[in-house]
Amino acid sequence: KRLILIGPPGSGKGTQSPIIKEEYCLCHLATGDMLRAAVAAKTPLGIKAKEAMDMGELVSDDLVVGIIDEAMKKLSCQKGFILDGFPRTVVQAQKLDEMLEKQGAKIDKVLDFAIDDSILEERITSRWIHPSSGRSYHIKFAPPKVAVVDDVTGEPLIQRKDDTAEVLKSRLEAFHRQTEPVISYYAKKGVLAQLHAEKPPKEVTTEVLKVIS
Ligand code: ADP
Ligand code: ADP
Ligand code: ADP
Numbered sequence: 001k002r003l004i005l006i007g008p009p010g011s012g013k014g015t016q017s018p019i020i021k022e023e024y025c026l027c028h029l030a031t032g033d034m035l036r037a038a039v040a041a042k043t044p045l046g047i048k049a050k051e052a053m054d055m056g057e058l059v060s061d062d063l064v065v066g067i068i069d070e071a072m073k074k075l076s077c078q079k080g081f082i083l084d085g086f087p088r089t090v091v092q093a094q095k096l097d098e099m100l101e102k103q104g105a106k107i108d109k110v111l112d113f114a115i116d117d118s119i120l121e122e123r124i125t126s127r128w129i130h131p132s133s134g135r136s137y138h139i140k141f142a143p144p145k146v147a148v149v150d151d152v153t154g155e156p157l158i159q160r161k162d163d164t165a166e167v168l169k170s171r172l173e174a175f176h177r178q179t180e181p182v183i184s185y186y187a188k189k190g191v192l193a194q195l196h197a198e199k200p201p202k203e204v205t206t207e208v209l210k211v212i213s
Pocket of ligand 3 (some may be wrong): 131
């Protein structure tokens with residue numbers, strides 16, 4: 001299966017991804033995770049991406065298309081993939097279609113994590129993540145089993161620098177202006193499925209598994 005997850009920051013993409021990945025043995029490609037790793041490692045890519053990320057703006061299409069292209073070549077995703085946080089602009093979506101066409105492949109389903117903006121601040125400002133795996137927790141809704149450490153590795157959790165109420169505002173603006181047109185793009189192709197992303201995590205999982213089955 002070749003799947004795309006689209007939704008505003010905090011809509012639950014990162015929470016649902018590992019479940020879909022396990023169920024169907026897919027590769028999980030999250031451009032946000034890749035960019036944060038590049039920023040932390042201070043690679044040339046990370047240095048170029050950092051300013052936009054800190055301000056809650058999108059990184060340039062060329063940079064993200066480059067990392068996706070490279071990641072898809074490197075990983076062998078025979079059973080398919082989950083793209084989490086990509087494409088976020090219509091240009092990225094068109095570039096992705098070109099890449100897939102070359103392999104005679106196409107997107108099977110685009111999951112739209114539909115949710116009201118008003119719910120997202122609480123989700124984002126109490127989110128804690130395990131940087132090396134991308135696993136996310138929430139102080140109230142999905143607390144780690146022990147203190148602020150990752151359930152699987154026991155490593156410390158961190159809060160993302162851009163997970164503040166202020167930066168969230170710009171991220172939501174970018175979502176509405178640049179990413180919502182991507183949802184229409186896939187609706188026209190007939191591959192869109194809308195989810196009720198405001199529901200509790202388990203109910204969202206049930207919907208997700210139903211639409212991709
Ligand atoms: P995204 O990857 O779309 O930015 P996350 O999956 O990281 O979003 O979720 C954002 C925060 O909200 C996390 O702290 C997560 O634990 C929590 N969360 C995820 N899904 C739900 C849900 N259905 N209900 C309540 N909280 C959720
Ligand atoms: P979220 O939790 O908001 O869904 P991500 O972890 O997916 O956030 O992305 C964090 C930041 O990384 C974004 O605010 C943006 O600056 C950058 N980014 C991630 N994916 C893309 C993309 N496909 N195009 C442009 N910028 C991106
Ligand atoms: P600075 O203080 O130099 O601006 P930060 O320490 O805030 O940088 O890190 C920049 C971004 O990288 C933040 O979004 C943060 O969550 C993320 N980050 C920090 N450490 C790691 C890591 N080890 N792996 C992946 N991402 C990380």
